[in-house]
Amino acid sequence: MAKSKYEYVREFEAATDSRLLPDSYVVVRVDGQCFHRFAKEHQFLKPNDKRALDLMNKSALHVMRTFYPNIIMAYGQSDEYSFIIRRLAYFFNRRTAKITSLITSAFTSAFVFYWPRFFCSIPLKYPPSFDGRAVLYPNERTLTDYLRWRQVDCHINNLYNTAFYALTGEYTRYVPDTSNCSPSNSPPTTYNLFLGDPSAKAPNRTFYSHAEATQRLSGSSSADKNELMFTDYGVNYNDELQQFRKGTAIVLTPPQADTTTKVDLPETPAVVIKPSKSALKRSAKVEEDFAALAIDQQERFFTTLHTDIIREDGDFWTAYSHLLKL
Numbered sequence: 001m002a003k004s005k006y007e008y009v010r011e012f013e014a015a016t017d018s019r020l021l022p023d024s025y026v027v028v029r030v031d032g033q034c035f036h037r038f039a040k041e042h043q044f045l046k047p048n049d050k051r052a053l054d055l056m057n058k059s060a061l062h063v064m065r066t067f068y069p070n071i072i073m074a075y076g077q078s079d080e081y082s083f084i085i086r087r088l089a090y091f092f093n094r095r096t097a098k099i100t101s102l103i104t105s106a107f108t109s110a111f112v113f114y115w116p117r118f119f120c121s122i123p124l125k126y127p128p129s130f131d132g133r134a135v136l137y138p139n140e141r142t143l144t145d146y147l148r149w150r151q152v153d154c155h156i157n158n159l160y161n162t163a164f165y166a167l168t169g170e171y172t173r174y175v176p177d178t179s180n181c182s183p184s185n186s187p188p189t190t191y192n193l194f195l196g197d198p199s200a201k202a203p204n205r206t207f208y209s210h211a212e213a214t215q216r217l218s219g220s221s222s223a224d225k226n227e228l229m230f231t232d233y234g235v236n237y238n239d240e241l242q243q244f245r246k247g248t249a250i251v252l253t254p255p256q257a258d259t260t261t262k263v264d265l266p267e268t269p270a271v272v273i274k275p276s277k278s279a280l281k282r283s284a285k286v287e288e289d290f291a292a293l294a295i296d297q298q299e300r301f302f303t304t305l306h307t308d309i310i311r312e313d314g315d316f317w318t319a320y321s322h323l324l325k326l
Ligand SMILES: Nc1nc2c(ncn2[C@@H]2O[C@H](COP(=O)(O)OP(=O)(O)O)[C@@H](O)[C@H]2O)c(=O)[nH]1
Pocket: 031, 032, 033, 034, 035, 036, 037, 039, 044, 045, 046, 047, 048, 049, 050, 052, 053, 078, 079
């Protein structure tokens, strides 16, 4: 077909289509846009809404399935999720915009798609958005320190928020909802520890305004916050769900010796700048075989954990550091 005279503008696209540096880890982090307001509008429980966090995890799992086996791990907390892409991944020719926008949009659409499954009769008031960015990490040290940074952030924020909402009397403790999710049948999934639960031990139930609570927590140490929550409000921070305190890590774990699934991870390509044609072919076959599986079978390739990822010699890195070599 003859080219139009406008064809030359393609050059502008080519000139601005950046690629992610080969042989380095890529982290794509998605973050809810203005989730402070979104949480308020949709009556998220404070300090943590398990429904919202489970929905984030479900959306992350969707992303990991969609781009299998290129994402080796994901870590999420609050309204953010980080996706760790294999150092040697070569999907979409490592095009930055393509990879970042696809992960962000897959995550966002899954969040909307699965919303009713988690929030039952609470309808979405408006379509949420997530921003996405890709950051390169040159080695295992910087990558793992990045993950530690996110988990420390989770810990600091969660401890603060738990103490803060205990002080204001807005703290709600999660109670699992065992009912089904039909719009006409949505009994409360939670109760307010202080106002709704007479059996709760709360020796000093003085509640404060947001400004007063901020003031009281200003300059307090972790130990001060723990003590204050426990002594005055009967909240033992250690009893909070691990999911709240540690965030969620999802790791790639292909089933071993599984007779019903034949998918293997691709071999590590010998050439790291650009894999050979045969290596690319093998990768395509792996992706194709995986895509042919039913969703529940695909989900079996991933493990969800709420655990410490900070300690270098902890269980997590002992069990999963091999992922960084893939
Ligand atoms: N109540 C409640 N709010 C949450 C929860 N998860 C996230 N959020 C809200 O989302 C915000 C996320 O922080 P950030 O991304 O910095 O704020 P944003 O710019 O408003 O999205 C938090 O400050 C909370 O207001 C939750 O489980 N419960």
